[in-house]
């Protein structure tokens with residue numbers, strides 16, 4: 001770990017930054033609902049005993065993340081809702097067999113991911129767990145846009161239009177990167193949890209997250225470059 | 236700078252941005268950035284991309300969909316107001 005060098009660089013290039021070390025502390029979803037008193041082992045035991053109140057608790061904790069993962073994969077609210085229902089129906093049916101080797105969340109997200117992939121009719125390759133390196137990935141992403149749009153005024157990034165652009169760019173990600181990006185970057189799961197959810201190695205998660213970021217940067221750059229150039233002209 | 240150096244640097248950028256790169260890798264990247272404008276822009280815009288996604292409001296499960304979920308599981312009796 002070395003957080004120091006990063007700050008040095010950004011002081012040097014005078015970029016307004018906030019640290020991304022404390023990722024996702026502001027995220028809603030499972031992490032906020034799980035307080036210090038949350039006892040997952042107890043919840044699992046209650047679920048396995050068929051306790052319906054426990055089912056409701058489980059839904060409240062995990063449905064936001066499950067819904068968002070399904071939504072990003074299916075790109076359609078109705079289908080996302082179907083996947084959400086299917087996830088909990090299957091999960092509560094299979095809960096007796098859950099051995100707790102991974103967390104309850106990661107087990108549920110795996111069910112969600114598989115259900116979505118079945119619907120997208122591409123289940124096969126997602127059951128293959130392969131060690132990945134960058135060189136094995138499909139071609140290097142060579143940066144195309146090298147205009148520095150990062151320092152546009154904050155307000156420029158806060159419009160609905162920009163947020164739509166950001167959402168659309170997620171949709172356009174290749175599927176293999178999308179699930180990793182959603183779980184790791186947007187939902188704030190750890191690398192290990194993401195790996196467990198998607199049947200990947202931790203190194204594959206890291207490679208795919210990096211690839212996803214590069215794709216998104218590439219996708220967004222022409223849009224933000226145009227925005228930055230327009231605002232330069234205006235001043 | 237040679238393009239291979241830039242491409243090689245690209246591989247480690249996420250580790251660098253996440254503070255997970257080793258000291259040697261960090262130092263190497265810093266050295267390269269001092270002389271390579273393209274890579275500086277790459278780092279700046281990649282970092283900004285990550286920040287924008289961390290700040291992106293997350294879509295919520297619509298209330299009617301939540302109710303239908305409880306119905307589908309025969310759990311309406313446990314549906315509490317949000």
Ligand SMILES: [Zn+2]
Nearest residue numbers: 236241271274
């Ligand atoms: Zn370079």
